[in-house]
Amino acid sequence: MDHLVLRVVTKLMFAPILLFALYVQFHGDFGPGGGFQAGVIFAVAFILHALSFGVDETRRVVPQKALYIGMAAGLLFYSGTGALTMLLGGKLLDYDAIAPGSLHHSGQHYGIMLVEFGVGLCVASTMLTIYYHFAGREPEIGDEDW
């Protein structure tokens, strides 16, 4: 797997894709997008890396153990936000309890941002985990396999 052009293009694209994922993540209140799409785009950057440099190289950047933690942490982040609103005296996922008395519904903004972050983390880790598990079983993809 020695494709110079692919490697150079991947190196060029990698950071902009991550940046775009972050934009989609935090701009979800204002435009199309949100945690789910952002998580997928974030994972796609690493999948692109894995496609051109091999899964083992990507595993050194993002180890599978970190992804296991990310999957669980994302889900816990979401349900934790729900628990937080209950502890603050509201109902489950009633974000207004985070900032009571705010005239601009800041609580809603904080709550949406928190749960979207949880969704993004969970989706990105899960997608990359699934890819690792599919791609990790084939030791090397030969050119003639296509």
Added chain:
Amino acid sequence: MSEMPAPVAANLLIDLSLLTMLLLVALFMLRLRHLFAVVMLSGIYSLVSASFFVSLDAVDVAFTEAAVGAGISTVLMLGGMLLTARREKPLAPKRAPVALAVVVLVGAVLIYGSLDMPAYGDRFAPANNSIGQEYVERTPKEIAVPNVVTAVLASYRGFDTMGETTVIFTAGLGVILLLGVGSARGGRVVSDKSPSPDGEE
């Protein structure tokens, strides 16, 4: 057709060409036996559907379709193809009158059902009238975020989205349990140990 305004005609033309492309891609996917080409065509199908959703003003759905359908699914299908076969087994063509009758019947029922649907963009349609209108009116006052889709997804239906995140998590867990052993050992061939006689792991 003569008194149709230009933007409407252009929209109709775009919609029709997109739908034609979808149909053609689907037919080619049915005919082809080379799985790599089929996977690539399914990615193209997702991308064309995403364009169609944009034409229907459903940008959030289009975004998801483009990212998930054309992006991740294609790669995962390729990974799945590498684990199995590169080519679909040739199937002897045979006539199946019962299957044909069922397909024609179901298709006719679906088309008959679609006759009752309100026209696209009809403001008296139930989707635009009761609950949808309610969300559009209440979001600026109660949630104060500009994107109503996000408000519905993350706040009004936050509990649903929590369930969806759990579904994603469970899907990942399933893949780990089914395929995990091989990749934990660096992708080497895994042979299952024969069960020990006393039934212990």
